Amino acid sequence: MSKMEHHGTYTPTSGIGKWIDARMPLPRLMYDSFVAYPVPRNLNYAYTFGGILTLMLVAQILTGVVLAMHYVSSTELAFGAVESIMRDVNSGWLLRYMHANGASFFFIAVYLHIFRGMYYGSYKAPRELLWILGCIIYLLMMATGFMGYVLPWGQMSYWGAQVITGFFTAFPLVGEWIQQFLLGGYAVGEPTLNRFFSLHYLLPFMIAGVVVLHVWALHVTGQTNPTGIEVKSKTDTVAFTPYATIKDAFAMMVFFLVFAYFIFYIPNYLGHPDNYTEANPLVTPAHIVPEWYFLPFYAILRAITFNIGPIDSKLGGVLAMFGSIAVLFVMPWLDTSKVRSAVYRPWYKLFFWIFVANAILLGWLGSKPAEGVYTTLAQIGTAYYFAFFLIILPLLGLIEKPRRMPNSITEAVLEKNGAQQVAGTAAASPETRG
Template identity: 75%
Template sequence: MSGHSSYVPGNGVSKWVDARLPLPRMLYDSFVTYPVPRNLNYAYTFGAMLSVMLLVQIATGIVLAMHYTASTDGAFLSVEKIMRDVNYGWLLRYMHANGASFFFVAVYLHMARGLYYGSYKAPREILWMLGVIIYLLMMATGFMGYVLPWGQMSFWGATVITSFFSAFPLIGDWIQQLLLGGFAVGEPTLQRFFALHYLLPFMIAGVVILHIWALHVTGQTNPTGVEVRTESDTVPFTPYATLKDALGVTVFLIVYAWFIFYLPNYLGHPDNYIPADSLKTPSHIVPEWYYLPFYAMLRAITFDIGPIDSKLGGVLTMFGSILILFFLPWLDTSKVRSAAYRPWYKLFFWLFIANALMLGWLGSQPAEGAFVIMSQMGTLYYFGFFLVIMPLLGLFEKPTRIPNSITEAVLEKKAGKAPAETGSQE
């Protein structure tokens, strides 16, 4: 996908800079003339949304940190002061709090698109794995940020989540104490979480740069899953991809603004507007909505598995549900990338999406009765999709005819031709 640079410095200063630090040339080659498949659709705009949201979160977070007090006595009051006394503090706080939710909305859509179009397959394994690392860093950052307001759900959420680590034999208690800075959630915990919450977004930005670099090395995938073969298969990144990205980001930001100004607390929990009280446990402790599917899988393990008790089994299931994503490029044995040409995979994929949404709902419900049974069934399908369905479909599924090139797919679409009889990818 790389080739000879077409960048031409416009004046003497540009020539001088280009000869010593060719940053303008790199940006021009990466975001202007960089060739992308000509059939990219709006599902490929989620990366731009994530980049915008990362910048929003870092910018608002830096300003909020200037007014925040990382102490058990002052944290809750400092957040109230930001809301009431700091100029536009309410806006910054709502942008940051809702920005976390919209960051996860974009990343889940981005990952779903990758699953549907096979963006994790060779030669893009490292690209996918870097994306999973970004996701893990986001989860850690989001959890620590949720603790900082020091409301009831912040305190008890931190108490419950950090207690999971005690389930690991030998090292569990040591890890828990390291996170807490003691034997219980308190001021050392708050200070550590504040420091890490401030640091991790910059680590995310660093991994994002590696992610984009890996993308430019291997090239962008496309809805057909066919690799670029000729120059006619591509168009310049600007204006073709940038206009799509601009429209997608604009619509995304309009919805984001709607929540900020009209539903600012809709995605949060009302108990977090009550100061933390270690003597008063909320009736139902739940994490933020974007952790709920994993919380449901954690609570689904209500039985011992040999020497592994139910608590450790639940923790291993929760962490395993994320770590399994690292091995996705090797679990999918099909040579066909895109689900557009895989009828059975497409069916199981949408069942997987429905199952993930169901697990999210179950994570918000009490861990009792039918909710536990449904969570166990949802957990079984989640792991079955990766460990059983994906490997077997690669052996037995018969894909529909795949176009010989991206250009051919575009021309067929314009001509309104339906997919022809079955065949296989080269």
Template identity: 75%
Template sequence: MSDKHSSYSPKTGIERWFDARLPLPRLVHDSFIVYPVPRNLNYAYTFGGILTVMLVSQILTGIVLAMHYAPDTGLAFNSVEKIMRDVNSGWLLRSLHANGASFFFIAAYIHICRGLYYGSYKAPRELLWLLGCTNLLLMMAIAFMGYVLPWGQMSFWGATVITNFFTAIPLAGDWFQRLLLGGFAVGNPTLNRFFALHYLLPFVLAGVVTLHVWALHVVGQNNPAGIDVKSKTDVVDFTPYATVKDAFGIIVFLFFFAYFVFYLPNYLGHPDNNTIANPLKTPAHIVPEWYFLPFYAILRAITFNVGPIDSKLGGVLAMFGSIAVLFAVPWLDRSKVRSAVYRPRYRVFFWLFVANGLFLGWLGSRPAEGTYVVLSQLATLYYFAFFLIALPVLGFIEKPRRLPNSITEAVLETNRGAGAKRRSPGRRPKVERR
């Protein structure tokens, strides 16, 4: 699809002059208007557009908030309060930015799950998947540093606990921690470093997202059937077919986002963060933001030593390994069938994986004691078993269902099945004869 000749035709002299020197209108026309997409895309594929909207929202609100924020331990907390109370529409900007981070991760996790379900990481889309995983890493780094900026109790102690885990890394751990903190403890240099990186990295993320979209347009969009495009009947123009669907998905998503912004602005945050940071008072339970809780549960699940690797280093390796294993997914899955629609056994393991991820998130919010530790270890075991055992083994032993010959055939089969269900007569009521 990337080899298709451009159909853009400038109509005015100004358009012809501009197109000969900087063909930006041609790029937009070929990439977002006549670009061919599979005709069977569903609403799970709208989350790419949703993520783009959320990224733009986060960058714009973040730029304005940075104009009023003071990256100083003596001023940071009060500057956030001033934004909320004295800056025109400051409460709205802060609510959009704070809740936007949560909804950004909601969309990202759904986007990743969609990719895992429909096999969007398989050839020739390996690089597309790797760029997506890089985006996830950048999002996590940006969110972690942003969580420290309000300088509340959970901000301070969360940064203290998480950065302390870097000391478990042999040789370079202590040096890296001091580099990150700007000293031996979380303080003013730490806040300045985190503010600078939190402001800079979103633009790096925007650059990687651009590469991600570029790679998508080179190899073409995957589809729910996981079948390659074979004819012109398999595709439709991006506009209006995909744009209308994306617009509807974005509007619905923004509706839920707006509900939290206006009616539950603090629901997804931690109450302790409404109290200024106090190095002399430790909170009862130190937890990160909810979107980090699954990885936090994996970090705390390793309570035992493995040879020369102590539990602290083991937890750090498990936490980073839970993200690093995503980069290996294209080579771990050996099945020749992309979509889980035609892989009945894989579907079972996939939905168990989703449920396990939600369970890990809940366990991350619980105290690291008693039964919670054992459950975290079991959930962590399944998390890695899904990638390292289930994906490779199912590729050899699973017998997939018959694949349609084309995307058009898959659409017709779906429509035929839906029509048959609508036409199937129900059980007729018995008529009593007299």
């Protein structure tokens, strides 16, 4: 069977439980989705980031709602309001640091989640819509993160908004209208701050709605696994609880320990020092950069320093930046290989890890001045980024010879366990020790 079909096993035991189940079977839905739901038995820790992201979203919404109670969306009062939250509100410093660092850790988890999906082929049929919904969540996260970065009304907040909204002026005819619509005027000011605050408050709830659709699509098509082989029998699966939940809980604890270290010991490490100075339209920072999670795309934007036919460099850079995100949406149709997982695709595995290293390099280049060798390296990195999707993925499916795949998930697990036992026996034998 291609889908992990299963029948609900929930049986209410109390009278109230039976009454609720007959009218609104929410407990049955929760039980069937998060207790008895069958998952592949070979899931590893790379599959725990979905749960981590859900928890991070809840934390961001809760801390954001409380912070909004004390924030003032006024250009004259916003910077002071943030400082007041830090100093005068009970545990305000903790809420602010949780929310600010939470954005960064949210993006860390989502990037690892995306890379995992790319490595194990989670975007391939029949999960194309699942992947597209994930890309929509990512887009909404980027919009939410950008607007939230403006709210403290520091120097980098102000000038980041000025530069990024200025990108839209590169589009002929409608560019200036789009910029004025976003700003609420002709420059970053009070209307801009009000709009961004409203949207920053609204978008996380939209993300939560798309997450529900994302989980729904996942439960319809079933979870992928490191082999990329579909579930074929009940022996290929285990119940979500306790097997997957214990693994998810452990990964969450490790992730949140690192998160807590940043909150309590280095809370400003991922921020920019210029943003602790109140916004001043008359003083331009020496080097304007967005938050670190936007830096790879910022490097791609600045890598286009030449005209492409009738397209000037400014428009070319903006198109390249938006294109670097749009190409993710069509990835399921660019990959022509019939093998899903990189475990059995040696050449794809090599090019994938080069892609990961290239993305990190682009992030570093995005933090550097757009001059000299930095621009050259950014152009090389941008070329490989698009070549990976538009050239390498389509060609590899035609010429790559994959490794032998097991017939089922159970066979893959037994082969792995057998190999580990053989290795353990060999290590413990007198011949290998002597």
